[in-house]
Amino acid sequence: MKKVFAIEEFCLACHLCEYNCAFSHSGMKDMVKAYKSGFQPARIQVEESGEINFALNCRHCSDPVCMKACITGSISRGEDGVIRVDTNKCVGCWTCVMTCPYGAVVRGRGDRKVALKCDLCTESGNTPACVEGCPNRALVFEERGDD
Amino acid sequence: MGINYIQPGFIVLRDQNRCIRCRVCERQCSNEVHRYDEDDNIMLADESGCVDCQRCVSLCPTHALAITENPNHLRQNANWSNQLIYENYRQAESGGMLLSAMGNPLPFPVYWDKILLNASQVTNPSIDPLREPMETRVSLGSKPKRLEIENGILKTKLPVNLQLNVPIMFSAMSYGSISKNAHESLARAATELGTYYNTGEGGLHEDFYKYGSNTIVQVASGRFGVHSGYLMAGSAIEIKMGQGAKPGIGGHLPSGKVKEDVSRTRMIPMGSDAISPAPHHDIYSIEDLRQLVYSLKEATRYTKPVFVKIAAVHNVAAIASGIARSGADVIVIDGFRGGTGAAPTRIRDNVGIPIELALAAVDQRLRDEGIRNDVSVVVAGSIRCASDAVKAIALGADACYIGTAALLALGCHLCRDCHSGKCNWGIATQRPELVKRLNPEIGYKRLVNLVSAWDHEIKEMMGGMGINAIDSLRGNRLMLRGVGINEKELQILGIKHAGE
Amino acid sequence: MLLMEGETRIPSGCAIVGLISRKGRMIPGDTAVKAIAVMHDRSNGLGGGFAGYGIYPQYKDLYAFHIFYYNQKAKEQTEEFLNSHFDIECLNNIEIRRLPNIIDEPVIMRYFVAPAQLKLKSSQLDEREFVARCVIRINSEIDGAYVFSSGKNMGVFKAVGYPEDVGEFYRLEEYQGYSWTAHGRYPTNTPGWWGGAHPFGLLDYTIVHNGEISSYDANRRFLEMYGYRCKLLTDTEVITYIFDYLNRRSGLPLEEISNIVCARFWDEIDRMPEEERRKHEAYRSVYSSLLINGPFSIILGFSGGIMALNDRLKLRSMVAAEKDDMVYVASEECAIREICPSPDRVWSPRGGEPVIARLEEGGRN
Secondary structure, three states: OEEEEEOHHHOOOOOHHHHHHHHHOOOOOOHHHHHHOOOOOOOEEEEEEOOEEEEEEOOOOOOOHHHHHOOOOOEEEOOOOOEEEOOOOOOOOOHHHHHOOOOOOEEOOOOOOOEEOOOOOOOOOOOOHHHHHOOOOOEEEEEOOOO | OOOOOOOOOEEEEEOOOOOOOOOHHHHHOOOOOEEEEOOOOEEEEOHHHOOOOOHHHHHOOOOOEEEEEOOOOOOOOOOOOHHHHHHHHHHHHHOOOOEEOOOOOOOOOOHHHHEEEOOOOOOOOOOOOOOOOOEOOEEEOOOOOOOOEEOOEEOOOOOOOEEEOOOEEEOOOOEOOEOHHHHHHHHHHHHHHOOOEEOOOOOOOHHHHHHHHHEEEEEOOOOOOOOHHHHHHOOEEEEEOOOOOOOOOOEEEOHHHOOHHHHHHHOOOOOOOEEEOOOOOOOOOHHHHHHHHHHHHHHOOOOOOEEEEEEOOOOHHHHHHHHHOOOOOEEEEEOOOOOOOOEEHHHHHHOOOOHHHHHHHHHHHHHHOOOHHHOEEEEEOOOOOHHHHHHHHHHOOOEEEEOHHHHHHOOOOOOOOHHHOOOOOOOOOOOHHHHOOOOHHHHHHHHHHHHHHHHHHHHHHHHHOOOOEHHHOOOOHHHEEEOOOOHHHHHHHOOEEOOO | OOOOEOOEOOOEEEEEEEEEEOOOOOEEHHHHHHHHHHOHHHOOOOOEEEEEEOOOHHHOOOEEEEEEEOOHHHHHHHHHHHHHHEEEEEEEEOOOOOOOOOOOOOEEEEEEEEEOHHHHHHHOOOHHHHHHHHHHHHHHHOOOEEEEEOOEOEEEEEEOOOHHHHHHHOOHHHOEEOEEEEEEEEEOOOOOOHHHOOOEEEOOEEEEEEEOOOOHHHHHHHHHHHOOOOOOOOHHHHHHHHHHHHHHHOOOOHHHHHHHHOOOOHHHHOOOOHHHHHHHHHHHHHOHHHOOOOOEEEEEEEOOEEEEEEOOOOOOOOEEEEEOOEEEEEOOHHHHHHHOOOOOEEEOOOOOOOEEEEOOOOOOO
16 A cells, blocks of 8 residues: 655655645645644654654554554545544554554644544545645655565 | 844745645755744744745745745845845854855846847748758867878868757866766766767766766866766866956855765865865966967877866956967867856956957957967857857857856756755755755756757757758858847948848 | 848749650740740749750850840940950840830840960860859849850840740740740749849759748858859859859769758658768768758750759759650649649659659760
8 A cells, every 4th residue: 555655865854744744634724834733653653863854654564563453443444555543542552652662643732632643644635735845855655565 | 143134035935734744945945034833833934044046946845835035125225235234244244255156146137039030931941950960069179280191081180079969068066166966967977979978077977887878077276076987088188278257266166065075086185175276276367378288289189179168257268269279179168157156256257358259359350360270169158048059059159068057957047056055956065865866867858858949949940041050050151130229230240130 | 222132132932834846856935935925823923934955056065155234335345245254156136026014124135255275275274164253243243234144055045024925035936945944923022133133054064943041141251262253142043053053163063062052851861771871970060051041943954965853852843754765844733724724743752752753875966
């Protein structure tokens, strides 16, 4: 399946992917308005250390630990291979957050205290917002075979 | 620190209503203009480092930014511009020469903008490049006086020529003055376009030898990075005698840019200043040039055409004639508006002549001497668009070099701060965190797009003139008319005034 | 002020005809007149002309100069020049027939000359180059004199008027030649000057031309490097010089010259076998400034043959036909049918594909 991959060589650590992610999942049409109404945390994070930086999001593992660990069965794999959280079922126990080896599941804020993770922007049907908005093509959305 | 004589040239206008504190401006500014204030959750700016490179503006996701001229003005004075006054302040402070980058920004006449092209009406048809063949291929190099054909078979052995699919090449910009990623973009674009890029005087990075069949290697006064493998690696060799942005001046790559890779490629110690002397110290006269031309030809077994590049100076026509007789295959003339990574400001802004006049004079001189067909003529020094290229070819050039236009495709915003080494666009810098901002995968495609777009436009203009091969455009000055220029200028350009 | 021919560049459309007997049979000049007359509408009365080859057998070893004089002084100067550079064997006024439609004719003289041996030797030029330079010199330096024909055993006849009137004016029915070319002119902006009519000739090369070439200044500026002075600013003049430069001065055969003036397209060259490709690449590299661009159909007349050629996109009409030993070329088929009602073969040559017809061995006069 197609996934988001980071090209570390070209990541500028500009963090725009995080903002594009948060905006895209806000369901709002204007970024400024979305920001003002309180962004949820981005489901992609730029990791920085010295000269090395890259953006990381859910790997949609073939054997996802988060799914196994979920106490309410709210994490599942769709037919398209995408691992999603059913926020109606999620109780915010954060077991998934603790078990994910990549730290790719984040905690929702405010009145939505549920686990949030990358869904490859499948709801919008577009290229994932992080990839679309990357100014240096340091994120790509492509098929690379099974990991 | 005493009195603040020098005020920032620009100010940052930030729409706080739009700002989402994503801090991309802060992260992207190598001049440290933007800063986040945690106490007030607000972005602030200190414009003293701002060069108006527009990086922050271009990356701001909510279009909350604009950079504008500082409205603060010294008292108006038609003789003493603000710029001049500040320059004097700066020199009073530093005691040094002023440095600038990119081409001459002063309002000298741009003759391209005073020349108009012809088109067919009624008496002959214009040609539609979408329906009919339209050829922009050019071969560069010396030509024999005549061809001998025996029973339909060519007997004459021709000197090696370069074939260009488009009459546009990328001019010399050294690895050092620009980044490795910029070089890679140029090399890959030249390869895809079927044209050439020029290494400049900085050697050829070992990763780029594979693009040799689309590379022109340069030999300049510092001889940086020159060895037999280098000479053989390219398709042609260019001897750089001068540069339009700084005629009569050498080059200086500051030690800060001589990092490990640059040092290895240039064959000089890391962290040393790379200084190219003003003249070649083995060329004090035209006969010395001839020796270098032939040394290079001998060294490469006569398999590479030799270009000689000169700055357009007052007696350029006579110099070009001398070069044409020195064994050179291609003469490159670089006009006074050509770009540079760094030049003394007074030199850049006051030395040399416009490329249009230089080209017209050189082409006519070589024709008057009957030797125009012995060599090719390439022009550089601010060819800004396809119509400039068409006009240059109609005035007599075989092809054009573009430098600044190519950098624009790579993201350059002409802030003219290359000499600082802090290019926010990853072009004129060697700092790894900045270099990586230019992704060659994106860069080369933008270059290919730019030149392909120009090629389409060139073809469209040629078609309008009823010409289907660029061969028939070269030197075809009847296709040009001047507007608003005087008799003398028309005479030098060898064109008529509009209406004639 | 209305600029005269030679003072400004004048584009023009036209009609052309060429015919040759490959066996060298003599054809009266009015045959060509009949053919060109059919295409009356392609001319506008501002120029017509003819070139006949093999018409002066009695003087075949001498250069026949046809000269227009517009004033007495020009004539005196020219004759002084001719006397010092040539031996004049014979001179006369070209006989004409007065017609109401042909007016303002200059004095039209004919001289049969041989280069003065001493002058020729001291010039260190070969004979044809010497003659060519003398012609160019008269035309560019003597105001009011114009040598419009300068080959051996051939002659150009031209005037301002419709071609059929021009033929009658020059009494062409009285001349016999093995080949003829003819031209009717449709200039778009000219008061009409006799020298500007076609054919344009230098030595025995003559050109009749229909079209407007867009490569004019590229061609001119290249040729002027080699001593040519393009004085008339017409396409025909420049085309004639191109053929003179490539054929006479560079020694290239006509078959190859068409590959230069109508260079093959690059995508065709790229597909050629190695040796062929190298040759065409060389043409396009060395002689790229002699590519003739824009619409044209031309007929080159030379001693012993004619060559017809279209621009490489075939932007002008041109038809060829054959009947026994005759070869015809014309802008329109009707012109050929007028003088040869049932040809064996009629075809439309492709752009850039030359039609070359020569006298057969032993067929030459």
